[in-house]
Amino acid sequence: MRAVAQRVLSASVEVDRAVVGAIEGGLLVYVGVGRDDGPDDVVWCADKVVGMRIFSDDAGKMSRSVADVGGAVLAVSQFTLYGDMRRGRRPSFDEAAPPELARELYESFCARVRAAGVRVETGRFAADMRVISAGDGPVTILLDSKKAA
Numbered sequence: 001m002r003a004v005a006q007r008v009l010s011a012s013v014e015v016d017r018a019v020v021g022a023i024e025g026g027l028l029v030y031v032g033v034g035r036d037d038g039p040d041d042v043v044w045c046a047d048k049v050v051g052m053r054i055f056s057d058d059a060g061k062m063s064r065s066v067a068d069v070g071g072a073v074l075a076v077s078q079f080t081l082y083g084d085m086r087r088g089r090r091p092s093f094d095e096a097a098p099p100e101l102a103r104e105l106y107e108s109f110c111a112r113v114r115a116a117g118v119r120v121e122t123g124r125f126a127a128d129m130r131v132i133s134a135g136d137g138p139v140t141i142l143l144d145s146k147k148a149a
Contacts, residue, residue, distance in 0.1 A: 001041040001105065002032040002081040003143040007054055011074045011133035013123040020129075021121035026071030028133050031109055032081025033102040034146070035095055041145035042105050046112035049073065054139050062139075072119040076131055077106045099126060 005027050012022035029049055034041075055064040055071070066073060079102060083091030097105065103125050114120045123129045 001034060001037045001045040001109070001143075001145045003045050003049060004030040004078070004081065005049055005052070005054075005141045005143065006133065007136045007139035008074075009134040009136045011131065013074065013076055013121075014130040014132070015124045015127045020124050021074055021076075023072040023074045023119070023121050025069075025136075026118075027066050027073045028131070029073055029075050030078035030081060031075055031106055032078050033097040033105045034082055035097050035101075037097060037101070037105055037145065039105075039108065042108045042112060044145045044148050045143055046109050046116070048143050050113055050116040050118055052141060054141060067116060067118050072121060073113055074121045074123075075106070075110050075113070076123040076129065077102065077125045 008026065008028045010024050011028040012019050027049065050067055051065050053063050053065050055069045057063045079093060079096045082093055082096035084095060085091050106125060110120050110122055
């Protein structure tokens, strides 16, 4: 499972010009599911998102998590995180999970983050979405469960 987490002041996602998810402060997280992903990848990725300390404390040091600051997560499914550009000019998505598996693991990711006490808003799986965000920092972290120690 891959994720790109961006610290944001605000973020929203629209489908057909209607807002389907929005947060005021926290993390905008693009979530991609790989063909070989399973429940262990969900646990690793969700726990990293909830626990990573990328919010500043009173001294300006990044030592607080999204949970610590009372922030929210806007989770957006993003199969293009598995785009492979090693050959040619058009990305290959052979390593992306099929839609049924991707939906199941994306929803499990959102449920695990919610279970940790963090409010989660979402986009709409497999929809053409417009994501609007106001970055904070900017701080952007790449996560890949297959590269976990």
